[in-house]
Amino acid sequence: MLSIDRISEGYLILITGLLIVFSALLILVLFFKYGLPLLLYSYKIITKKRVIKIGKQPKKSNEEFTGEIAAAISTAVHLYLNENHDNENAVLTIRQARKLYSPWSSKIYGTHNRL
Amino acid sequence: MKKLFIIFGVLLFLLFIRPIITNSMEVQTSANTQTTKIQETATNQNNIYKGAYNALLKFYHYTGFANATSGNLLMILIGIMFIYLAIKFNYEPLLLIPIGTGIIIGNIPFVAGNQTGIYESGSVLNYLYFGVVKGIYPPLIFLGIGAMTDFSSLIANPKLMLLGAAAQIGVFGTFLGALYLGFRLPEAGAIGIIGGADGPTAIFLSSKLANGVNVLADGTTVKNLIGPITIAAYSYMALVPVIQPPIMRLLISKKDRKIRMKPPRAVSKKEKMIFPIVALLLTTFISPSALPLLGMLFFGNLLKESGRTERLAETARTKLIDIVTILLGVTVGASTQADIFITKDSMMIFILGALSFVIATMGGLIFAKFMNLFLKGDEKINPLIGAAGVSAVPDSARVVHTEGLKSDPNNYLLMHAMAPNVSGVIGSAIAAGILLSFLG
Incomplete structure (x- = not known):
């Protein structure tokens, strides 16, 4: 009688246990499949700064900014960066490699000067 | 001088x-x-x-010569064999060498009453064994595992998580088998967790359910099965490369073995950070008894993924886990003192343990095939990765990878197999929590 009770309880635990494990991981699956993208999307919307789209930009602001100005600015930047290249930091720090004694590199055991 | x-x-x-x-x-x-x-x-x-x-x-x-019994000598031989297997065949040497040495230490014959043995209160070994008996070491190991595990393959393909759940059928199947063999409920629960293929979880659950201290409703105390269960769990984990391949070949057709899975998508840093927090909340709300294990696992993972606590993560996954592994290995090995270890129960536990690994592997493989019925085109999964649903990180994933390479030398399954592999860890911890809340 006792053992039958035990085994029926065993079956109960078997079924409920498997169900719980499956449901726990299923919830995780559902969250990461649907919940997380939603979460990230809403986060993106919340933190997004107001950006004016290209099409909706007021045309007036563009009037003074001609291609020539753009070319002038980019040339200036280009020249400046080029110059930067020449003025590199001249201070070199060489990390000294610590060499511990090793018989492999020892001159005592060299082939030519045998002991 | x-x-x-x-x-x-x-x-x-x-x-x-x-x-x-x-x-x-x-x-x-x-x-x-x-x-x-x-x-x-x-x-x-x-x-x-x-x-x-x-x-x-x-x-x-x-001296040991006067007190030696045949059981002691047999166990010492087994310990030496563990060490041999670890050195010669490279079977989980980080575990088998400490455990093997522990077996030798635990089976040196001595006269009782001098605070020498691991089961004598006050002895040094007994103090170290305290961490096993009270389930202190397993959560610390989980912290390290969390800090070294990359969950990105799981986040990229969440449905593979279900494979980790399917393999837990090994836990509950073995639990039932143990009941049929006459073990009592808590003992059967502790034996069942061998099917979770997770050493720390097995120690944790057996130290709570079958620790030789708890008193059952009918007034009898439960047996102390921590030693045999742990040894069975760890030895079968080391034997995963031997146990799993034949079952894979038996259940999965050659055509299915060649299925190529599409490479997992890139996972953003944000997703990786959110994962441990959300997974911690969801899993521990469902199974609070698994809190020590899952809490530490996801805590370790957050240390790794937060990007701000690299120092702590580094310590958790290297020094801390190494220290705990050393203590755990030696004390678990030493707990196999012959007079307590060599019993009929231990033999049955070893048989059930082998069976549980087989059932768990089969559960994962069959469920992967079942999932394929609903998936189409390049969404289909290679059923071999179902076998990685038994935890045994990362050995079973490696076995899946090599088996996949055997049928198609250009099919690299390792990253895909890691997903069910790590979800198997989560699954077996949840299963342990469920068993603990039912039987504890």
Whole structure:
């Protein structure tokens, strides 16, 4: 009688246990499949700064900014960066490699000067 | 140094010379007085030799040679075999060498009552064993595992998580098998967790359910099965490369073995950071008893993924886990003291353990095939990765990878197999929590 009770309880635990494990991981699956993208999307919307789209930009602001100005600015930047290249930091720090004694590199055991 | 030698030398000399001087003095005084005294000293000298002989005899009774039983010798041989397997075949050497040495240490015969053995309260080994009995070491190991595990393959393809759940059928199947073999409910629960293929989880659950201390409703105490369960779990984990491939070949057709899975998508840093927090909340709300394990696992993972606590993560996954593994391995090995370990129960646990690994592997493989029924085109999964649903990180994933390579030399399954592999860890911890809440 006792053992039958035990085994029926065993079956109960078997079924409920498997169900719980499956449901726990299923919830995780559902969250990461649907919940997380939603979460990230809403986060993106919340933190997004107001950006004016290209099409909706007021045309007036563009009037003074001609291609020539753009070319002038980019040339200036280009020249400046080029110059930067020449003025590199001249201070070199060489990390000294610590060499511990090793018989492999020892001159005592060299082939030519045998002991 | 020289002075030290001289001082010790003088001290030793004085110690040796004292009995000789006193003896000779006695001889002198007796010679002066009566002849009977000489006889007495003669008997005294005889007594000294006899005493020395008796002391030697007594000492012999304290040695291992006098107390050795065949069980001790057998276990020592097993310990040596563990060490041999680890060194020769590279089977989980980080575990088998400490455990093997522990088995030898635990089975050196001794006279009880001198606070030597692991089961004698107050002995050093007993103090170290405390971490096993109270389930302290497993969460620390989980912390390290969390800090070294990359969950990105799981986040990229969440449905593979279900494979980790499917393999837990090994836990519950073995639990039922143990009940049929006559174990009581808590003991059966602890034996079942061998199917989770996760050493720390097995130790954790057996230390809570089958620790030899808990008293059941009918007034009897449960058996102490921590030793056999842990040894079974770890030895079968080391034997995953032997156990799993035949089952894979049996259940998965050659055509299915060649299925190529599309490479997992890139996972953003944000997703990786959110994963441990959300997974911790969801899993522990469902199964709070698994809190020590899952809490530490996801805590370790957050240390790794947060990007701000690299130092802590580094310690958790290297120094800390190494220290705990050393202590855990030696004490678990030493807990296999022959008089407690070699029983019929242990043999049954070993048989059930092998069975549980087989059932778990089959569960994962069959569920992967089942999932394929609902998936189409390049969404299909290679059913071999179902076998990685038994935890045994990362060995079972590696086995899946090599099996996949055997049927198609250009099919790399390792990254895909890691997903069910790590979800198997989560799954077996949840299963342990469920068993604990039902039976604890």
